[in-house]
Amino acid sequence: MIENRRQVRTDGTGNADILETAAQCFMEQGFSATSIDDVARRLGATKGRIYHYYSSKTDLFFDVHREGLERLFQAVEPVMGIEGSGVVRLRAMLTAHAMAMMTNAAFEAVVVQGVHMHRMAATTPDQRRTLDDLIAIRRRFEGLFKQVLQEGVDDGSIRNIDISISAKAMLGAINWLSVWYRPASDETEMDRQMLAERIVTTQIDGVRS
């Protein structure tokens, strides 16, 4: 769970629907081609309503990014504590991560786009603090996988590999979904589950003892 995060209210009176709509716009058009106007128009709201919550497009982008990371934590943390060896828990975590990447495709596209935003030179001190915060959350997420990889090496279920490089490569294999995956119109939860398992199986077979 991400600590000290802004409360997202889902009762329709808060900013949850702004985030959903903004995520869609950013996914489809990218950051630079999206305006606050686009988000307001698609939401059927006034620009004023959005500016009530966000003082700039960058702040809105950051909050979508934060929500995308939060959803990844919510998917992965619960399965981290299941019974089983390191490799069993790692498989469950990677599968949950892949499912979350597909289920929240718009939010997770922003998380991946956001990686490049980190390189933008021109940001205010406030935005730089937010970026540092997001980078720290991202690092904590990677840390969950490193921890379980290490536990797997310790309990003998995972080979003696380079933990840090393996975690990055595995997460890359799954995060790449945000580049190529587009849900088919008749796609079911089962289809997504099968896709997740296919990706995860080769990643797990690459590290298991």
Next chain:
Amino acid sequence: MIENRRQVRTDGTGNADILETAAQCFMEQGFSATSIDDVARRLGATKGRIYHYYSSKTDLFFDVHREGLERLFQAVEPVMGIEGSGVVRLRAMLTAHAMAMMTNAAFEAVVVQGVHMHRMAATTPDQRRTLDDLIAIRRRFEGLFKQVLQEGVDDGSIRNIDISISAKAMLGAINWLSVWYRPASDETEMDRQMLAERIVTTQIDGVRS
């Protein structure tokens, strides 16, 4: 090799140094925060010199993207034809790809950023044709890996896996380098080779028979 591509002259009188400098700017600042002015200033050239070759920042970005893809082809195609089973050739191709991602870090960051640019709605008809062209080149690159994966399945050196999903996951694991890899100041070719082999070994172990 990419057919019909613009000739890049490397004799200092052409646009090769513009591309190098632009790649650096795009990598460090991202597309939206980079201006033609930034590129000219860093290159110690006039804006006019850049506009002689490129009519807009988007065109310049596309040509950096194209050069980045060309360098990946140049790295991977020669080793595709070495002696050996499918899995042996796949390993050599993935290693060459990982090395190219690191050696040409600035160009390849643009290739990865460019994936998101594909989603930008607002482009001219000319730019849309260029985008379609880049997407086709990218697909052809993925096709090289699918071909050798299939040959490995046929010769028994690779398990009977889903070729398309496996190719995307493997390329994702390697392309993710562009998100986290930064060359250390004292880094050698040997360091890069070791990093490439660590990433590739777990990918290969995940699919080999």
